Amino acid sequence: MSLEQYTKTLLPEIEKELQAQVSRLDESHTRLFHEMLSYHMGWTGEGAGREAAGKRIRPLMLLLATASFEGDWRLALPAAAAVELVHNFSLVHDDVQDNSAKRRGRPTVWKKWGIPMAINAGDALFVISNQAIMDLSKLHPAQTVVRASTILFDTCLDLTRGQFMDMSYEERMDLTIDDYWPMVGGKTSALLSACPLLGALLGNASLEAQESYRNFGFHLGQAFQIQDDILGIWGDEAHTGKSATSDLVEGKNSLPILYALGKGGRFASRWNQGPIEAREVRSLAAQLEAEGARAFADEMSLKETEKALGFLEEANPGGSAGDAMLELANILLQRNQ
Numbered sequence: 001m002s003l004e005q006y007t008k009t010l011l012p013e014i015e016k017e018l019q020a021q022v023s024r025l026d027e028s029h030t031r032l033f034h035e036m037l038s039y040h041m042g043w044t045g046e047g048a049g050r051e052a053a054g055k056r057i058r059p060l061m062l063l064l065a066t067a068s069f070e071g072d073w074r075l076a077l078p079a080a081a082a083v084e085l086v087h088n089f090s091l092v093h094d095d096v097q098d099n100s101a102k103r104r105g106r107p108t109v110w111k112k113w114g115i116p117m118a119i120n121a122g123d124a125l126f127v128i129s130n131q132a133i134m135d136l137s138k139l140h141p142a143q144t145v146v147r148a149s150t151i152l153f154d155t156c157l158d159l160t161r162g163q164f165m166d167m168s169y170e171e172r173m174d175l176t177i178d179d180y181w182p183m184v185g186g187k188t189s190a191l192l193s194a195c196p197l198l199g200a201l202l203g204n205a206s207l208e209a210q211e212s213y214r215n216f217g218f219h220l221g222q223a224f225q226i227q228d229d230i231l232g233i234w235g236d237e238a239h240t241g242k243s244a245t246s247d248l249v250e251g252k253n254s255l256p257i258l259y260a261l262g263k264g265g266r267f268a269s270r271w272n273q274g275p276i277e278a279r280e281v282r283s284l285a286a287q288l289e290a291e292g293a294r295a296f297a298d299e300m301s302l303k304e305t306e307k308a309l310g311f312l313e314e315a316n317p318g319g320s321a322g323d324a325m326l327e328l329a330n331i332l333l334q335r336n337q
Contacts, residue, residue, distance in 0.1 A: 065199025068317030085129035092122035162186025189221030
């Protein structure tokens with residue numbers, strides 16, 4: 001099967017498993033609570049559907065990893081749901097922390113129901129993700145379930161580490177590129193690393209193959225984040241859906257910006273004077289490029305891409321699922337700019 005065929009087969013099963021997990025709150029006294037989670041997951045409310053739900057890349061990657069070692073991907077569905085629920089718990093909390101009023105074109109949970117309710121909804125998604133991973137106990141040996149749970153819980157802690165660094169960096173003026181890597185390693189790469197690792201574990205892959213898949217996911221996440229940083233400054237909003245003004249106006253400590261700050265040139269001088277205004281974005285983006293920031297980010301993205309694909313080859317995934325995993329990786333690593 002091709003990636004398209006796998007996607008058509010796997011996505012409905014992923015949604016079914018996710019809905020079953022979230023249905024733990026579908027009771028008379030918590031109907032509105034359940035609605036908050038269903039809304040955020042893209043199943044209900046105005047604009048509900050595939051665009052509101054997102055691409056489900058993480059659970060898809062996990063199931064492909066399981067299938068690439070001739071494992072039964074159906075037996076990995078609880079883990080697939082768990083990683084997607086973790087991802088979405090982090091998004092609900094991110095929206096609160098970033099004061100983001102919209103996600104995927106719709107009002108965020110906190111915007112509809114208030115910050116306290118949104119925090120609680122995010123907490124619920126986190127708890128349900130833990131319950132989902134424990135559902136593996138019905139399908140796999142205890143030793144496998146313990147390891148899968150440990151991977152997930154360690155990943156969640158890494159996510160919070162990365163988010164802490166991201167938020168704590170906002171008011172700092174002394175950051176360097178060395179501060180960037182541990183932040184994105186936790187905030188972005190940790191979960192993308194856990195997905196193929198969990199899939200390989202549940203597919204009974206060797207320890208060596210599991211480690212290669214873990215490294216593949218990690219460097220995939222690094223490359224993905226660097227590309228996101230590039231798009232946040234120079235991307236075509238019509239193609240990416242991401243504003244090319246937000247990163248500069250919001251003062252994000254992305255890789256191109258940290259590179260230019262280290263150079264101490266005209267861009268750094270303006271950056272250190274205070275917040276950037278929207279009218280300055282085009283000229284400052286050009287200044288960044290002139291100082292080599294875009295070329296540096298492109299180089300780092302290419303290096304991380306090569307590492308990711310190298311570890312994927314080392315994992316040696318088999319069959320059509322292995323081919324689909326490579327196809328998915330290439331799609332993620334060749335985003336429209």
